[in-house]
Amino acid sequence: MDKDLKVFEELESEVRSYCRSFPTIFTKAKGSLMWDKNGKEYVDFFCGAGALNYGHNDPNMKQKLIEYISSDGITHSLDKATPPKQDFLTTLNESILKPRNLEYKVMFPGPTGTNTVESALKLARKVTGRTEVITFTNGFHGMTIGSLSVTGNAFKRKGAGIPLHNAVTMPYDRYMDDATDSLDYLEHYLEDGGSGVEVPAAVILETVQGEGGLNWASNKWLKRLEELCSRFEILLIIDDVQAGVGRTGTFFSFEPAGIKPDIVCMSKSIGGYGSPFAITLIKPEYDIWAPGEHNGTFRGNNHAFVTATEALKYWENPEFEKAIHKKVEKVTEFLNRIAKDYPELDGYVKGRGLMQGISCGVEGIADKVAAEAFSRGLIMETAGADDEVFKLFPAINIDDATLERGFSIIEESVKAAASKHTPVTN
Known part of the structure; x- marks a missing residue:
């Protein structure tokens, strides 16, 4: 082991995970590239698990953030009014929601994905007066107790340490086979x-x-699910x-389904730059919170408001989405060729969209x-x-040259893994 990694081995909790897959010390990042302490360069096809859709250290966002910090702008504000929050709300409404004919109130929960999920579950129960939530096989919604209750992964659920209740799991689209409409089962x-x-x-x-x-729901399936929810007066979350945020090709992943x-x-x-930030969008008729009924100390991250607003401006140009x-x-095209050319x-x-991959039938080879x-x-x-x-x-927004470079590395890696892999036998 690199001696500089020993401090993490000795002092950090055993719960750490990504540093085990990527055992080096990263020191710098720009766009779609990262560098470690030895100067080795890496193409980033991970993007902070989807938190860095615009890459690392976007120059426009960085400049706005530097200017704001240099001006002694407010950093922490809970839910007090600030100019960065005002700018974000206005830009989100004018540049994203209105052009898509969407009307939502914006809630700022805590700054993480599980925070927004927890707020959504709590609000749905408050609105309807019901307790149960339907979730789907292989879904993942976060690591806090409410979010874990609607998450499918057995390993992550076990980490709760207590029984997880008030959720019923149904089969996702094509969970059983390509011919069966799993919504027949739910209906x-x-x-x-x-039942x-x-x-x-x-x-x-x-x-x-x-x-x-990377299971994905068809537009037809999503539309029928919306109709079922409307028929039974169930909120669709x-x-x-x-x-979201362009990962599937459109700003919201559900746009193609209408x-x-x-x-x-x-x-x-949604924060643009990688700073902690979350929002919950709520149809106005369901925004029935009492003031302070749900809150969070870090729901007013003004640095994230600044970079999020700058990020949303990219979407004002139709060429960006194209x-x-x-x-x-x-x-x-690349992945289809790899699957065809490497039957191993x-x-x-x-x-x-830009969240695709190859599901491998050979145990252990994807790792x-x-x-x-x-x-490499x-x-x-x-x-x-x-x-x-x-x-x-x-x-x-990765440039084509870096994208192609990444493709080449993946193909080399597939060749190497296939040549070294020993099939698991019973």
């Missing part, structure tokens, strides 16, 4: 008085399951913490591909219940 449960499933307060889901293995969720959860890249779609086409993976392409990639100067992670998917999360 039957809701209609049948003997044992009460009409819930809410349904919560990701349109693309980032941690759950879309968790766009990871799949749905209008009752509540939308956002964090990660450029994302071109990158999506490149990623899809027994793999197929999953996901949507080996990711490890080989790191050794590319950072990416795996996903899925058994880490069977290696996934690509490049910045949505």
